[in-house]
Amino acid sequence: ISKLNDxxxxxxNSNERTHSVAKKKENELGVFDLMGNVYEWCHDWYGYDYYSLKKKVDPKGPKSGKYRVTRGGGVEQ
Structure with missing residues (x-):
């Protein structure tokens, strides 16, 4: 957990608010902000089988629905 906090x-460690980018240490690959901080609420409709679709690059989800999706690096522990 402490490494994740780093x-x-x-x-x-967020005090339930967003933070500016590159304020934490880089990861083992030298990349900042790959996880944590916020999710992004997307315009995509939720589809239970979205990630099992054959097309892996920009797969098309449902054309309509009840729920929108969130994507990104929000981390909950």
Whole structure:
């Protein structure tokens, strides 16, 4: 957990607010902000089988629905 706190904003250290980018240490690959901080609420409709679709690059989800999806690096512990 402490290593995660070093490289990401999450429930344990964010005070439940967003933070500016590159304020944490880089990860082992030298990349900042790959996880944590916020999710992005997308315009896509939720589809239970979305990630099992054959097309892996920009798969098309449902044309309509009841729920929108969130994507991104929000970390909850």
């Amino acid at each position: 490289i990401s904003w999450n429930r344990n």
